[in-house]
Amino acid sequence: MFKKIGPGVLVAAAFVGPGTIAMCTLAGVRFGYALIWALLVSILATIALQGMAGRIGVVTQTGLVDVVRGELKNPWVKKLVIAVVLGAILIGNAAYEAGNIGGATLGLEQLFPQQQLMPFYPLLVGLFIFVLLWFSNYKILERIFVGLVALMGVCFVICALLTQPSISDIVQGMFVPRPPEGSLLTVIALVGTTVVPYNLFLHASLVKEKWKSDNDLKAVKWDTAISIGLGGLVSLAILVTASAAPIDDVNNVLDMAKGLEPLFGKMAIYLMAVGLLAAGITSAITAALAAAFVVSSCFGWSGGMRDRRFKMVWGFVLFCGVFFLSFDIQLIQVIQFAQMANGILLPIMAILLLWIVNRKSVMGPYKNTWIQNIIGIAIVGFSIFLGAKSIFKVIGWL
Template identity: 75%
Template sequence: MFNKIGPGVLVAAAFVGPGTITMCTLAGTNFGYALLWALLVSVLATIILQGMAGRIGLVTQSGLVDVVRTELKTRWVKNFVIAIVLGAILVGNAAYEAGNIGGATLGLEQLLPQPQLRSFLPTIIGSIIFLLLWFSSYKILEKIFVGLVGVMGASFVICAVLVQPSISEIFKGMFIPRLPENGLLTVVALVGTTVVPYNLFLHASLVKEKWNSKTDLKAVNWDTIVSIGLGGLVSMAILITASAAPISEINNALDMAKALEPLFGKMAFLFMAIGLLAAGITSAITAPLAAAYVASSCFGWEGGMQNKKFKMVWTIVLLCGVLFLSFDIKPIEVIQFAQVANGILLPVMALLLLWVVNKKSVMGENKNSLVQNAFGVAIVLFTIFLGAKSIFKVIGLF
């Protein structure tokens, strides 16, 4: 069973990062169990979209951008799509990398007794990630991620059990959709932290690293469903913990741990710190990796992870994250641009994904079924709504 687990774990690790942890904590604190249904819908949408991306990667043995670039015949349309993808992924991931490393730093700070080391933690974590990416192959990274996701998942699920939540309220929040007052933007944010555009590129590229035969399609589907389902379980565990914990104010993810400490002692704080550290490191590895795969597909670089240009891209993304954090630069404008670009990118990529996966010339007998298309169209419509909301939100901040 575990031999069939692989790329999906990296996708799950990518979307369960410090941002997701903070967002789920805020959702649970502000609205209780009421928005569990939004996480459930997000996870199902992610499984469907990532399943399509994984299938494309297996059947074509190419990255998603490679396929789109080949299939788009009109030059200006092709160049426009590639420009949008590069802008959103490279700039966006560089901006958000600071948050990923910051989350790992926040978790590690709680585990270190020497406060004088704390100013060096972003550089230390950045160096560890650099060494892992520089010297590791895909197979080694896969094993590291399985371990880290296991630690992260166990930490947050244990916290959810400790708070003894109401089982009936959990089922009610999960299967009876309701939108509390002022809850719309939180729903949009929960979906946005789970259905992540760059994971579509990452998944297609990683599938072809692990599998090379169409007979492995069942393994790809198994990996996608199990891994992303477990990632969704972790997100739900965080929201459930925040709902049941006596929290008065939230500034970051560890505020929930501080609220749990009087009830359950240092162990709750320890589990939360370890979970946050693991979540930060996994997301801080996948964001640069995804950016490098996108650039590699756009420019047709050969050699995979060992290509020098490939390494240069993820090094720049990682370095930007460390510098933003080390010098306390607040990349507000960059992040705002990334939000706008991602708001455009998500529906564009969902449409392109649906288009490619229905082309018999590309997918053959593995093209979408009628049921898969129905779900795909519903998700596309929802991503258009989501993209419009995120863009309007950012424009309102200018």
């Protein structure tokens, strides 16, 4: 099984970042186990969409943007779609990179609370990620991610088990959808932090680094389901911990750890800090890689991960994250723009993905079945709803 795990683990690591940890924590503290069903729906939707993206990558042996460019015949429509995708991914990921590096920094500060060193932690995290990306190839990154996701999973699952949660309440929250009053935006945020548009590009580009034949489609399917399922387990563990812990309110995941400290001592803080550090590093790497893959596809670069232009793009995204944190720039407007960009991009990419995966000229005998299309249409409808809510929230209509 572990030999089959590949690009899917990078996708799982990408969505289980500081944002997801914070959102699952808030959902658990405010609404208990009641929103576990929303997390389950988002995981299943992610498996479905990422499975389509992975299938496209293996069958076509190109990135998602390359396929879109080839299939859109109208030059104006093609330019518009490419511009929206390029702008949303590049600027959005550059903005969110600060949150990823900030999450890793927060974990590092709890593990090594030396006041004189703390201002340099964002730079230290950025340099560590830079070295990993510059000197690693896909196979090395894959192994690193398997280790980091395993570490993250162990930390958060142990925290969940320590709280001795109610199994019956978990099962009820998972299979009986009853959104509490005032939980709509939290439901949207839970789905939005899991079904991430840039992961579709990342997955389609990475599968061709590992698999070269249509015969590998079964391996892609298992890789996607197992890896994202494990990522979902981590998210579930965080939500369960926050639900069961004796906490009234939190501002970040480490507040939850401090709430657990009287029961379990310093171990709770150390487990949460290590998990947050691993989550921040993995999400920072994947956000930078996804932006580089998208830009490469938009401009037709063919050098792969070793291309200097490819490295310049992920270097720019990484630099933006460190820069925003190091100089204490107010991130709220930048992050709001990134939210709006992702809100626009998610339904567009879901529609394009569904369109491409049904094109016989692209997929041949591996195009969607009618069951897959029903699932895809349902996800597209929800992504449009999610995107509209995300945009309205940013511009202040909600």
